[in-house]
Amino acid sequence: MRFLPHTPEQIQQMLDVIGAESIESLFAGIPDSCRRLKMMALPEAMSEWALNRHMDKLSDHIAVSPEYKVFLGAGRYNHFIPATVTSLSSRSEFLTAYTPYQPEISQGTLQAIYEYQTLAAWLMGVDVATASHYDGATALAEALLMAVRKTGSRQVAVSSLVNPLYRRVVKTYLEPAEINILELPRLQNGQTDISPLEGIQGIAAVALQSPNFFGCIENIGVAAQKTHEAGGLFVAGFTEAMAYGLLKNPGSLGADIVCGEGQSLGISVAFGGPGLGMLGCTRELMRNLPGRLVGKTKDSTGKNGFVLTLATREQHIRREKATSNICSNNSHCALTAAVYMASLGKTGFRDLAQLNHDKAAWLCEKLTASGYPPAFGAPFFNEFVVKFPPEFEIRYAALLNKKIVAGLPLDKYYPELSDHYLLCATETVSMEDMNALIREVTS
Amino acid sequence: MNESLGATGLILNEKLLWEKGRKGRSGFSQPQRDVPVSPLPVELLGNGPDFPELSEVDVVRHYTRLSTWNFGVDTGMYPLGSCTMKYNPKTNERQAALRGLASGHPLLPESLCQGALELMVELERFLAEITGMDAVSLQPAAGAHGELTGMLVIHAHFKKNGDSRSKIIIPDTAHGTNPASAALCGYRPVPAASGPDGILEPASIAALMDAQTAGIMITNPNTLGLFETHIREIADVIHAKGGLVYADGANMNAVMGIADMGRIGVDVLHLNLHKTFSTPHGGGGPGAGPVCVTRKLAPFLPVPRIITREDGRYTLSEDFPDTIGKLLAFHGHFGVLVRAFSYILSMGAEGLTTASQLAVLNANYLKEKLKTTFHLAYDRPCMHECVFSDQKQQSAGISTLDIAKRLMDYGYHPPTIYFPLVVHGALMIEPTETESMEDLDQFVDALKQIASEPADVLKTAPIRTKVRRMDETAAARKPCLTG
Structure with missing residues (x-):
């Protein structure tokens, strides 16, 4: 086995040093009652070349562009990833290092994450951002738990237009802690109805997502104000980080905690993971943050450098009293996102965000002209909902054979929205691709 | 130090991202536009994040330099107990x-x-x-x-x-x-x-x-x-x-x-x-x-x-x-x-079993080789890791932290230290199965040499790294988490 360097002679020499008869004798402390009765039934070890063949075949059984025209978003977005991003983040000094607990030989990771925290804070409009969480959904759950700890209230409100998969995760995290979740309904125009907040006092947090699950941009400023009037912290979520190349950031609109998914920032879709949970907040809430933080300091000779800091919030010090149980996070995804943000720069990011909106707007316009206007009137970023006629369900299935995935059917998540489809168009979708879809839909 | 892995070499300094760059640069190839611009309502628009503007070469040099300040499994032995830092196959x-x-x-x-x-x-x-x-x-x-x-x-x-x-x-x-x-x-x-x-x-x-x-x-x-x-x-x-x-x-x-x-x-x-x-x-x-x-x-x-x-x-x-x-x-x-x-x-059932056997063999080998130099918390056959402490070094004023920091100068990532909590001054070593006998021997030599070094050398270690010991107290007292 090429990963195992021991020769039979060396194994014998090592056993002699130990004073053991055989390797098996090293395991003598394991009682019979704890042992396997037979060898593990696994496939025969594959050579590198047989493995390549096997994996190529599995990979070929997953539909991807350009063969397929996939108009899916809903929490994972297909964006171009520059070769530099993949190449630099794959450097094994970054990839094969552990968590930077030993700062003197981890300054590469530490500076990169400090820079990520900074760019992420600018993107979200917050004072501080954590080194990363698992994904947008767990970042939202942690944000709500943080608000509960801070306020002492055990009630939160979450918009019904937060990605339904995120809401499932929130429920999983909050239910055993007996935290009550109030679901905010939606308005006709595809935005959240915040009127149920009227008259509520002492809520821990209110969470909206913008752009929301229907792609619509929420009125964050008003929601934040109403939340503060109800004595709560306002949590702004997002699944498409690229939207903030164009939109006013949530922090500037009054959000106390901002959290979301950063997969769009140079990270592969990879069947949904790993992604990048982004989480940040105002300076006042800093010590309530869950997860790792990198801070700037000096070494014994006065030279600038970086360390993991505020560890007294964390599980390895505080154990059951920690602000979270999180240990490993998605550090490498954060580093990747930083390389991506640095590569695009302010203007590049803005231009690309505009192009995303323009692609989706063009598709929406053409569908409208063909008799399929968007189902909701609020402005959107790069995805929107369309209602097709009931017979479209059959056409949707037929289109899969023509290698077109015509968006995400919404009835599974919102049973009242039968025949509604969430369509996404990023910069990776060409006018030709969109024309193919329009032709098929309208023919 | 004779013939240890650790050596000095040219380490380049590198500024923070936003201390570099010039307005008007970009390291990204904008996709060709085949649709017209469709402006969003102006009241929704912000200024966009003020990301630094760098060329592709700026970005490549920045991260390449940063990477050289890091230590990974591909760089060298990483005997971090409880973390199983084995080789990560390229395939x-x-x-x-x-x-x-x-x-x-x-x-x-x-x-x-x-x-x-x-x-x-x-x-x-x-x-x-x-x-x-x-x-x-x-x-x-x-x-x-x-x-x-x-x-x-x-x-x-x-x-x-x-x-x-x-x-x-x-x-x-x-x-x-x-x-x-x-x-x-x-x-x-x-x-x-x-x-x-x-x-x-x-x-x-x-x-x-x-x-x-x-x-x-x-x-x-x-x-x-x-x-x-x-x-x-x-x-x-x-x-x-x-x-x-x-x-x-x-x-x-x-x-x-x-x-x-x-x-x-x-x-x-x-x-x-x-x-x-x-x-x-x-x-x-x-x-x-x-x-x-x-x-x-x-x-x-x-x-x-x-x-x-x-x-x-x-x-x-x-x-x-x-x-x-x-x-x-x-x-x-x-x-x-x-x-x-x-x-x-890649491994199959036999390969995985062998991996566990060799992980245990490696740990027991290190335990035997080092137990005269360092205090062994529990002197009995171990599994894939063994836990020493600084008990024998304490009289000379040397702590687990000093030993760990000095190991960096010799070209190793330190073991897990001060964990588990039940062993005072713990040094928890997990070599994993992917280290060869020669590499283990060299690691043992490094640790033995460190044990013979005077306290002042250990207290000032590491000296060959990009930065020296960091002031973690100051970092926590006045947190600076963004630039």
């Missing part, structure tokens, strides 16, 4: 980068993602087989996330039976994530002390276990690198009072092909694919923490679960009314799962 990276696996959308119709579902079903089966458990969820994103999932499963099991329990037994050698994960489910940790030989004794567990206690969270082999010899009896004690046994599988690398967690009486177990199954740690993640359970607890696993139909096709099902729900938006850290799958196929 795993090739597989994870395949187009379908790297860019398939998680909400594709099932007919268009059969390759991904097949990989996951197969990996679930492999992990069940390796652990001796019945059912597996690949959804948890990391070890601690797996612990949370496992505790939620236990919580849901008791809730279903109308049995409310408030406590959980956690040994004093446990990882900090154990009590933190249990607390998220509302369980109060009850500490259990290990016996004089570093392992738990059934009688002390029996004294703690009652009908208010949900069970025990136990790491086996434990964080002292010792197999919990009485685990079978302990499981019986827990089960007799209706409790469940949670096993932290962080140290699975010692016992693949040898121990059977199902036979041991484990009810729930999490694995760390970034430890035992060779996926890279990435400077702190992403990892993956699959959870393995007995048949009885399978209905509580996260959804969706993958079902193999009679015609051999795969389908996703949410039809599990007792499920704890979802732990992550999609199907887990799929990119990490691909790498672990690739590793298991």
